[in-house]
Amino acid sequence: MSDESTGARVLIAEDERQLALLLEHFLAGRGHTVSVVHDGRAALDAIEREPFDVALLDVQMPGLDGIAVLRGARELPMPPQVVVMTGNGTIDTALAAMQEGAYDYVAKPYRMAEVDLLVRRATERRRLERECAAVAAAPEPTIETRSPALQDAVATVLRVARSLGGLLLSGEPGTGRTTLARLAHGAAGGGPFVDLDGAAVATLGAAVVDRRVGAARGGGTLYARTVDALRADDQRRVAAALDTQALRVVASTARAPRSLALDPALRERLTTVVELPPLRERAGDVRALAESFVRRYGGASPPALSDAAAQRLERHAWPGNVAELRLVIEGAVARATAGVVDPSHLALP
Numbered sequence: 642m643s644d645e646s647t648g649a650r651v652l653i654a655e656d657e658r659q660l661a662l663l664l665e666h667f668l669a670g671r672g673h674t675v676s677v678v679h680d681g682r683a684a685l686d687a688i689e690r691e692p693f694d695v696a697l698l699d700v701q702m703p704g705l706d707g708i709a710v711l712r713g714a715r716e717l718p719m720p721p722q723v724v725v726m727t728g729n730g731t732i733d734t735a736l737a738a739m740q741e742g743a744y745d746y747v748a749k750p751y752r753m754a755e756v757d758l759l760v761r762r763a764t765e766r767r768r769l770e771r772e773c774a775a776v777a778a779a780p781e782p783t784i785e786t787r788s789p790a791l792q793d794a795v796a797t798v799l800r801v802a803r804s805l806g807g808l809l810l811s812g813e814p815g816t817g818r819t820t821l822a823r824l825a826h827g828a829a830g831g832g833p834f835v836d837l838d839g840a841a842v843a844t845l846g847a848a849v850v851d852r853r854v855g856a857a858r859g860g861g862t863l864y865a866r867t868v869d870a871l872r873a874d875d876q877r878r879v880a881a882a883l884d885t886q887a888l889r890v891v892a893s894t895a896r897a898p899r900s901l902a903l904d905p906a907l908r909e910r911l912t913t914v915v916e917l918p919p920l921r922e923r924a925g926d927v928r929a930l931a932e933s934f935v936r937r938y939g940g941a942s943p944p945a946l947s948d949a950a951a952q953r954l955e956r957h958a959w960p961g962n963v964a965e966l967r968l969v970i971e972g973a974v975a976r977a978t979a980g981v982v983d984p985s986h987l988a989l990p
């Protein structure tokens with residue numbers, strides 16, 4: 642990792658070659674290690690290959706634009722801090738980029754001193770982020786549940802986690818598929834956890850599949866979320882990797898296994914199938930999870946969950962499952978007065 646004294650690893654993605662050259666010279670002169678690419682696809686490739694601290698992305702580039710590169714980068718476990726360079730002075734693109742997780746933006750024409758300051762600040766942010774990630778990596782992902790069906794699902798996942806091979810998690814969004822995939826990975830102990838979002842491959846390009854599969858080699862876990870959105874040939878690539886590379890594939894889908902149309906090569910290699918029941922079918926879980934989230938978000942002296950609020954929560958259908966419940970409780974805790982969460986604090990339809 643770079644710090645102030647050794648400089649940062651900086652990627653410049655800029656299609657105006659003269660400008661890219663100027664930036665490169667300037668930043669190298671400030672002690673940074675600089676790589677330059679001239680289009681979005683090359684930028685994303687570079688970010689996937691090398692752990693840059695900061696990426697300066699031009700918004701308008703051939704192929705993928707800066708925002709698409711930013712999106713792709715944000716999928717990686719430790720993305721660089723992104724500074725977006727807007728060409729036409731429109732603030733809208735810059736704001737959109739910030740919403741997508743960019744660190745900051747700079748409008749052309751800019752002064753080199755501005756870029757210098759931004760790169761230094763972004764590097765500092767990146768250093769802090771790394772330190773936080775190291776701490777956050779410690780707590781185990783947890784599934785709290787009183788539902789026998791979900792308890793069985795967790796037990797099955799833990800049982801098969803140590804062996805390499807394929808696991809299919811079927812459940813509505815927010816039921817804990819990602820959490821279970823991480824649990825399986827943690828139980829297996831070791832190797833990287835690599836996220837491949839089937840729904841994002843269309844934007845990121847098919848090469849991303851090979852790269853993510855490659856990254857999970859050697860005992861790692863490939864989490865193929867929304868696996869049914871992968872094209873058939875990409876599904877076959879994942880299937881082939883299961884035969885030839887030492888990795889674990891955890892695939893997830895919102896579809897029920899019987900209505901899931903997968904390429905047969907992949908389907909037959911996902912030998913363990915686990916169904917996660919939706920929250921509305923898990924008696925007792927709504928209240929127990931709500932109380933757990935109140936404690937989690939309530940700080941030093943968390944409010945109490947009133948009976949009326951618990952009953953209101955239990956009447957809701959939870960289309961977004963636990964993820965939705967978590968957000969509702971987070972908001973309610975912030976709004977709670979007099980140490981009690983009551984129905985008026987719940988933002989429910």
Ligand SMILES: Nc1ncnc2c1ncn2[C@@H]1O[C@H](COP(=O)(O)OP(=O)(O)OP(=O)(O)O)[C@@H](O)[C@H]1O
Nearest residue numbers: 783784785786813814815816817818819820963964
């Ligand atoms: N049974 C559970 N106990 C505690 N926390 C849970 C449980 N199920 C889910 N969560 C939490 O709810 C949130 C959503 O879970 P998760 O991301 O695993 O769901 P998902 O099915 O992968 O949904 P998505 O694909 O939309 O992310 C996470 O913050 C997770 O920690």
